[in-house]
Amino acid sequence: MSPINDLDSAVAEVREFNRVYTRLIGALDYPEKLRTPYSLSEARVLYELARSGLTRVQRLREELGLAPSHLSRMLGRFEEQGLIARERYAEDARHQQVRLTESGRAAAAELDERSREAVAELLLGCNGTQVRELTRALRTVRSTLTEPAAGRGEVRLREPGPGDLGWIVQAHGALYAAEYGWDVRFEALVARIVADFAEDHDPLLERVWIAELGGRAVGSVMCVRDAAPGAARLRLLLVDPAARGYGIGDRLVRACIRFAREAGYRELVLWTNDVLTAARKIYVRAGFQLIAEKPHHSYGADLVGQDWRLDLHEPDPKGPAHS
Numbered sequence: 660m661s662p663i664n665d666l667d668s669a670v671a672e673v674r675e676f677n678r679v680y681t682r683l684i685g686a687l688d689y690p691e692k693l694r695t696p697y698s699l700s701e702a703r704v705l706y707e708l709a710r711s712g713l714t715r716v717q718r719l720r721e722e723l724g725l726a727p728s729h730l731s732r733m734l735g736r737f738e739e740q741g742l743i744a745r746e747r748y749a750e751d752a753r754h755q756q757v758r759l760t761e762s763g764r765a766a767a768a769e770l771d772e773r774s775r776e777a778v779a780e781l782l783l784g785c786n787g788t789q790v791r792e793l794t795r796a797l798r799t800v801r802s803t804l805t806e807p808a809a810g811r812g813e814v815r816l817r818e819p820g821p822g823d824l825g826w827i828v829q830a831h832g833a834l835y836a837a838e839y840g841w842d843v844r845f846e847a848l849v850a851r852i853v854a855d856f857a858e859d860h861d862p863l864l865e866r867v868w869i870a871e872l873g874g875r876a877v878g879s880v881m882c883v884r885d886a887a888p889g890a891a892r893l894r895l896l897l898v899d900p901a902a903r904g905y906g907i908g909d910r911l912v913r914a915c916i917r918f919a920r921e922a923g924y925r926e927l928v929l930w931t932n933d934v935l936t937a938a939r940k941i942y943v944r945a946g947f948q949l950i951a952e953k954p955h956h957s958y959g960a961d962l963v964g965q966d967w968r969l970d971l972h973e974p975d976p977k978g979p980a981h982s
Contacts, residue, residue, distance in 0.1 A: 683781060695770060700725070701733055702770050705759070708743070709767035713758040715748055742766055791822055799875050814905050815871045816914055823869050824853050827879045831897055838900075839934060841958035852894060856883060864891075864922050868914050870898070870907045877902035880911040882918050882927075891924040896938055908941045916945060920971050927971055933963040942967050 697705065703723060708714060720730050734757060737743040742763035748754040759767060782790060819827075832846030856867065860883065870878030877899040885892040893915050898908045919927045929947070931938055951966040 695773065697766075697770065700729075701737075702774075704730070704733060704737075705742070705763065705767040705770060708757065708759045709764060709771070713756050716745075716755045716757055719757065737763065795822070813873065814907055814910065816868045816910060817871060819867050819869050823876060823879075824857055824867070826869075826876055827867075827895060827897070828853055830876075830879070830899065831895065834897065834900070835958070839960065841960060845958040849895065852881070856881065866915075866918055868911055870902075870911055872902045872905060872907070878907045878911055880915050882915045882922075885928055887926075887928070889925040891919040891922070891927050893927055893929040896929075896941070903937075908938065909944060912941050912945045916969065916971070924971055927969045929967050931965050931967065933965055939965075945969065 695702065700723075704719070704725075707719060707723060711719075716730070716734070719725075720727060723730075725733075734743060734745070738745065740762075741760055743757050744760055745755050745757050748756050782793075785793065828846060828850045831849040832843070835841040835845050856865065865881075865883045867881045868879065869876050878897055880896045881894040883892050883894060884890075893912070896908065896911060898911075916927060927947075929942065931942070933939070933952070947967040947969045949965055950968050953964050955962055955964050
């Protein structure tokens with residue numbers, strides 16, 4: 660798909676989400692929805708004042724993206740109702756500061772409680788897994804649209820947290836089905852590998868890395884003990900297609916190599932398939948050598964399996980990977 664088509668598709672999805680979400684939360688009939696005399700924009704101002712305390716009017720306007728005349732009329736009504744008090748800004752008398760009165764704080768607290776109840780009611784039909792997935796998705800939306808472009812490009816390697824091992828299984832299953840047509844038996848294999856690690860692993864000799872880009876999980880790799888004495892095995896290298904081009908695969912493999920060396924392994928081995936050309940290029944750059952090939956039929960496809968090996972006694976030409 661071309662970049663223009665990608666943008667058109669994203670615009671359509673965002674607009675559809677806005678349409679559905681405004682209906683779900685009752686944005687168009689907000690006062691009736693929450694049984695309040697305040698409009699959605701008025702409620703937002705009260706919430707921001709409750710959160711920030713004494714606030715300059717200019718900052719409030721910039722923070723909420725409100726037109727000066729709209730905010731001025733709103734604050735005038737709040738003042739008449741005894742919800743706010745205004746005063747001159749001490750450092751510049753041309754500017755005003757505003758704060759909630761006791762009545763204003765009570766009104767904001769009531770609005771906050773009713774809003775929480777409305778959202779909780781919306782989520783009651785979701786199970787625990789769906790709530791966690793929704794939470795992660797909303798964080799991704801927020802960070803993608805609000806973080807500076809430089810922050811979005813920051814890659815970090817970290818230990819897996821709650822839900823990350825499940826993400827590895829899901830991401831492998833979805834990616835390999837979409838790009839190679841592999842069936843559910845591949846996802847089942849990944850699930851067994853991850854389950855074995857989760858249930859019984861030695862943290863001094865085995866480890867998993869999650870790659871983050873802009874705060875979102877976009878890659879993984881695993882280093883585990885191999886059946887051969889003195890050997891470690893690299894498994895489950897993955898980079899989300901949307902995060903390719905940042906060198907994440909190379910960083911994950913280098914982290915695995917460094918850990919294997921420090922743990923005292925003499926060699927690092929891996930098994931892959933010849934169709935995974937991008938991954939094989941990473942292995943070649945890292946110094947792995949192809950030692951065996953064998954055709955097989957797995958996951959609903961005819962493939963050629965490959966065994967690769969890296970002698971860990973050789974120095975790492977790239978140096979350590981930083982997490």
